Amino acid sequence: MLSMRDLIEAAPVRLAPMASHTNAPFRQVARECGAGFSTNEEIDAEALLHDSARTARMTATFEGEGPLAMQLLGSSAATLVPAAIRLVEAGAAIIDINMGCPATKAVRKGKGAALMRDVPRTAAILTALRRALDGSGVPLTIKIRGGWDDACLNAIEVARMAEEVGVDAITVHPRTRSQQYAGRAPWDVIADVVRDVRIPVTGNGDVTSLEEARLMMAQTGCAGVMIGRGALGRPWVFDASYPAQAVDAARQYEARVIARHLALIEGSLPPREALAHTKRHLSLYAAGRADASMVRNQIFRADSIEEARAVFEGARALEGVASR
Ligand SMILES: Cc1cc2nc3c(=O)[nH]c(=O)nc-3n(C[C@H](O)[C@H](O)[C@H](O)COP(=O)(O)O)c2cc1C
Structure with missing residues (x-):
């Protein structure tokens, strides 16, 4: 056993x-x-x-x-x-x-x-x-x-x-x-x-x-x-090697992990479930930002994975993930 x-x-x-x-x-x-x-x-x-x-x-x-x-x-x-x-x-x-x-x-x-x-x-x-x-x-x-x-x-x-x-x-x-x-x-x-x-x-x-x-x-x-x-x-x-203290490196690391997560969702779940999971997790990735609730609302209103992703990435480009 x-x-x-x-x-x-x-x-x-x-x-x-x-x-x-x-x-x-x-x-x-x-x-x-x-x-x-x-x-x-x-x-x-x-x-x-x-x-x-x-x-x-x-x-x-x-x-x-x-x-x-x-x-x-x-x-x-x-x-x-x-x-x-x-x-x-x-x-x-x-x-x-x-x-x-x-x-x-x-x-x-x-x-x-x-x-x-x-x-x-x-x-x-x-x-x-x-x-x-x-x-x-x-x-x-x-x-x-x-x-x-x-x-x-x-x-x-x-x-x-x-x-x-x-x-x-x-x-x-x-x-x-x-x-x-x-x-x-x-x-x-x-x-x-x-x-x-x-x-x-x-x-x-x-x-x-x-x-x-x-x-x-x-x-x-x-x-x-x-x-x-x-x-x-x-x-x-x-991850013990997550570069928490280096802001730019941390942002790049996070972007890589988020992209990987979204690709896994899209590649393995049926479309409706994939959209629901994309929205759920993108809104969690946006948590901690000053404008999190607005970004979350926009993500949940999205009709497609592409739209949800564009909202998230647009917000991220504007401000970056706030320190959490
Ligand atoms: C959204 C959510 C769903 C959960 N679902 C389960 C579950 O299916 N089975 C379970 O044993 N515990 C579940 N839990 C409890 C967690 O496994 C954990 O015991 C609890 O969140 C405390 O740990 P944390 O302080 O690290 O969050 C859930 C917790 C949350 C927040």
């Missing part, structure tokens, strides 16, 4: 899964900038079992991607087990279960962060998944939060249970479900989990640079770090 510790330690700073963002083109630019193996965006187990065309799109990899963790959102072994098997057939090297999604529509159905609230039910689900994956040798991992709310801070209890039932690695985003994304992520929760289990722990939350990733590893002892929002519009966050 793939050693999760070896895989994580080989390139410890990775791109976090982000729905509607971390498809193959974005994972590829992040990887080319130096990110370790990726986790794709969450896939709803029930939807996956009913819609094979969507599955094919969501499980697309890029050539040379190597091991990809595919993440599932679900509430029962009855859907998660067959969905996991389908993902393994589609090429998943690792199955990750999303136990952190705070969205009301997910938790109301017992999915995402709701799994943190019912540890015996979740233990039964993970046990069934572990058993189903044993034959394929595919590791099972989970991504958790610090707990449900301040009255239910049970990351350690969940991590212990997961290790006991045979989960191979854990990612901890230490905010609770009720915190959503508010306040600072309490990294000490990551350190508590690291101290309590032997399986590798990846820390996550508010990391926006390689220096902060190293700090998180030093402060918590985690084996790896996932960067989410800090990589949106800034995939070069993974």
Whole structure:
């Protein structure tokens, strides 16, 4: 079986899964900038079992991607087990279960962060998944939060249970479900989990640079770090050689990465999806500029990839990407 510790330690700073963002083109630019193996965006187990065309799109990899963790959102072994098997057939090297999604529509159905609230039910689900994956040798991992709310801070209890039932690695985003994304992520929760289990722990939350990733590893002892929002519009966050201090060199570097990203989007996605992703990512690349909201509005009004690109490049030529 793939050693999760070896895989994580080989390139410890990775791109976090982000729905509607971390498809193959974005994972590829992040990887080319130096990110370790990726986790794709969450896939709803029930939807996956009913819609094979969507599955094919969501499980697309890029050539040379190597091991990809595919993440599932679900509430029962009855859907998660067959969905996991389908993902393994589609090429998943690792199955990750999303136990952190705070969205009301997910938790109301017992999915995402709701799994943190019912540890015996979740233990039964993970046990069934572990058993189903044993034959394929595919590791099972989970991504958790610090707990449900301040009255239910049970990351350690969940991590212990997961290790006991045979989960191979854990990612901890230490905010609770009720915190959503508010306040600072309490990294000490990551350190508590690291101290309590032997399986590798990846820390996550508010990391926006390689220096902060190293700090998180030093402060918590985690084996790896996932960067989410800090990589949106800034995939070069993974590159130690990004010339942050040299303005012209940084602008040239960014222009190269953005052009590569857009070419990957256009080359690999169907036209409607390519336009949506071009707009989404160009507006993220424009973030931080003084005129960002105006540029974003113009990008979203564009009718074609060429038009969206012309708006972005025109704005960039006028001002350059503001210091971020
Ligand atoms: C737009 C967006 C989509 C996300 N989608 C997922 C997802 O599909 N699966 C998941 O486990 N976490 C998801 N997350 C949570 C991130 O993976 C990460 O845990 C969180 O953003 C905290 O890390 P950060 O401070 O580095 O952004 C998402 C976050 C954002 C901002």
